[in-house]
Amino acid sequence: MNPGRGGVLGLGGEAAEIEVTVSSVHLDTQSSSDSLISESDDEKPPFKNEIENQVDEETEKLAVEIMDFLISSLGVSVKTYLRDENEENGLYFEIEGDDAGLIIGRKGETLRAMQFLMILILKRQLGKSVRITLDVEGYRDRRINSLEVLAENSASKVIKSGKPFRLNPMSAFERRVIHVALAENTSVRTESKGSGLRRQVVIFPVRD
Numbered sequence: 001m002n003p004g005r006g007g008v009l010g011l012g013g014e015a016a017e018i019e020v021t022v023s024s025v026h027l028d029t030q031s032s033s034d035s036l037i038s039e040s041d042d043e044k045p046p047f048k049n050e051i052e053n054q055v056d057e058e059t060e061k062l063a064v065e066i067m068d069f070l071i072s073s074l075g076v077s078v079k080t081y082l083r084d085e086n087e088e089n090g091l092y093f094e095i096e097g098d099d100a101g102l103i104i105g106r107k108g109e110t111l112r113a114m115q116f117l118m119i120l121i122l123k124r125q126l127g128k129s130v131r132i133t134l135d136v137e138g139y140r141d142r143r144i145n146s147l148e149v150l151a152e153n154s155a156s157k158v159i160k161s162g163k164p165f166r167l168n169p170m171s172a173f174e175r176r177v178i179h180v181a182l183a184e185n186t187s188v189r190t191e192s193k194g195s196g197l198r199r200q201v202v203i204f205p206v207r208d
Helices: 029-034 037-043 057-074 099-106 107-127 139-161 172-181
Strands: 079-083 089-094 133-134 188-193 200-205
Touching: 037 107, 037 133, 057 079, 057 107, 099 107, 099 133, 107 139, 133 139, 133 188, 139 172, 139 188, 139 200, 172 188, 172 200
Parallel strands: 089 133
Antiparallel strands: 079 089, 188 200
16 A cells, blocks of 8 residues: 655645445536535526635635646646636636637536536635636637527527426536526526436426
8 A cells, every 4th residue: 555645736646555445436527516506506697606705816826726737737738817807706717729629528518627626626725615717718608698599599489389498408507597598587487407417497488
C-alpha cells in the first residue's frame, strides 16, 4: 500500500495505492451536479439562489488556477478569460480558440462537468460555495435562446391541443430556462417530472 502524495490544487501528484472491492460504480456528472440543487429549485430562475456565492481574491485566484489546470490536462488549444461580474453572479469564464467546440461536449455535457468539478474543488479546498459559469464562444446564450424558442413553440402546441406536452430530458439549468420562459404565460404551467437523467419538463394547459 502506497499513501501517495498531494499535487497541485489537490490534483495530480502520486496516486495512493490501495486494495478495494468494487461491486458497481457509475459516474453521472449531470446527476452529481443536479444533486447540489434540490429538485424544488427547478422552479427558480437560472442560477438564482442555486449556490451561495463567496467570491473573494483568494477564491478567484484558485478558480483561475483550476481552470488553467483543467485546460492544460485536456490538451486543447484554447484561451480562457475571467469576465468581470459582480459577486452575485459568481465567476464567469469565457473560452475561445480552435478547439473550443471540443469543450462544449454533447448538449453542453462537458461544460457542465467542468463547472461541477470546479465548484467541487473550490468547496473542498477553501470550504466556500461559488457559482461557476463557463461559456464557449457564446454557446450558453445561444443555448438559452434555443430553449426559449422551444418553450414558446411547445406552449403554443399545448394551448392549441389542450393536452400536456412532455419535453425531452434536460439538465437542471435547461429545465429552469424553460420554467422561466413560460413563467408569465397564464395559459400554461410547467412542472418537472422524473429523476436523474430522466427528469424532464411537462407543460400543462391552464383550464379556465
